[in-house]
Amino acid sequence: MSADSPLTTRAGACVDELTTELVDLRRDLHAHPELSWHEERTTGIVGKRLGEEGLVTRPLGSTGLMVDIGSNPGPVIALRADLDALPVPDLTTDPWRSTIDGLAHACGHDVHTAGLVGAGLALAAVADDLPGRVRLVFQPAEEIMPGGALMSVKAGALEGVARIFGLHCDPGVDAGQLGLREGPLTGAADSLDVRLTGKGGHTSRPHLTEDLTFALGKLVTELPAVLSRRLDPRAGVSVVWGLVRAGSAMNVIPAIGRAAGTVRMLDAVAWADAEHLVRETVSQIVEPYGVTPEVIYVRGVPPVINDHASTMLLGQAIEAVVGEKGHVSTTQSLGGEDFAWFLEHVPGAMARLGTRTPGGPTYDLHQGDLRIDERSVPIAAKVLAAAAIAALTAG
Secondary structure, X not given: OOOOOHHHHHHHHHHHHHHHHHXXXXXXXXXXXXXXXXXXXXXXXXXXXXXXXXXXXXXXXXXXXXXXXXXXXXXXXXXXXXXXXXXOOOOOXXXXXXXXXXXXXXXXXXXXXXXXXXXXXXXXXXXXXXXXEEEEEEEOOOOOOOOXXXXXXXXXXXXXXXXXXXXXXXXXEEOOOEEEOOEEOOOEEEXXXXXXXXXXXXXXXXXXXXXXXXXXXXXXXXXXXXXXXXXXXXXXXXXEEEEEEEOOOXXXXXXXXXXXXXXXXXXXXXXXXXXXXXXXXXXXXXXXXOOEEEEEEEEEEOOOEEXXXXXXXXXXXXXXXXXXXXXXXXXXXXXXXXXHHHHOOOOEEEEEEEEEOOOOOOOOOOOOOOOOOOOHHHHHHHXXXXXXXXXXXXX
């Protein structure tokens, strides 16, 4: 049975009936964003709605939950959404803009969550005819390193699972389209925080101090350059600083300084060597200046790598919902996504969900002005449900 089957049609019809509710749910979640590991309200709303359909949810930890749908023998297929928002102010003027100062769903996780709720309700409506079970995984803390995927795996989210599927909003793709590719979809992403300490002193006597600010400047400019020569250029290594801080007066050489950012790359092999090389290079760069470095390096996520069979199944689901023209190609990005940790354990695939209004402006993720074409919400629900059905019936 293909993704374009009577079972898929029934699930899709259920989503159609739920569309207004799902859009309202997305707006409610958008208005009440919660940071990583603090998604209590979001988890409660999801659990309550699924419970109204007789589904028994299980906690993943202090936040997040999972639930199995169906009881017939057969494989277990997992579908995943993430719950958390970002510490970014909401700059939109929509009636459902964030009610929490400084927080916003600027990465589309509200869409992911509403879409998975819709898929779950649709699958529950056809549960008696599912040749196996579908596990919904509502994961907390995707936006931090390490994220909630690792905790979810430890909590048993993948026990018995044969495949897993997910979607991620892409404001560069039109609503009604989904981008998909076999192989690597995202990059590896790590966090880097370097603290420098030195003697400090008067700017008129740098020779009597360790000139920490100068050393910090060398670190910020030279580390990206050195890594681009020490690692294979095809790995696409990118070091970008988000925080550089030292001193509080123009005539005082400070005793402490800090630079923090991300280390990203396209290649999993290079990722395995990156931490050792970064630590070694940081020490070599600042050594001539006499300052002492403390390197806090956190391995975040490997690349998301879509396996062949799962990519084919997800592609079938996309075409069953939006047609062949809605199934578009996409490229690998340097963005990190901890869905990759699930794929370290079981095969699966992720697609990029178009959220741009056709002909409208192109927004960017992690920005407070992100706006979503809400036609993407029921599409997400239908595609996730269709992917689960396709995988269960693939034989």
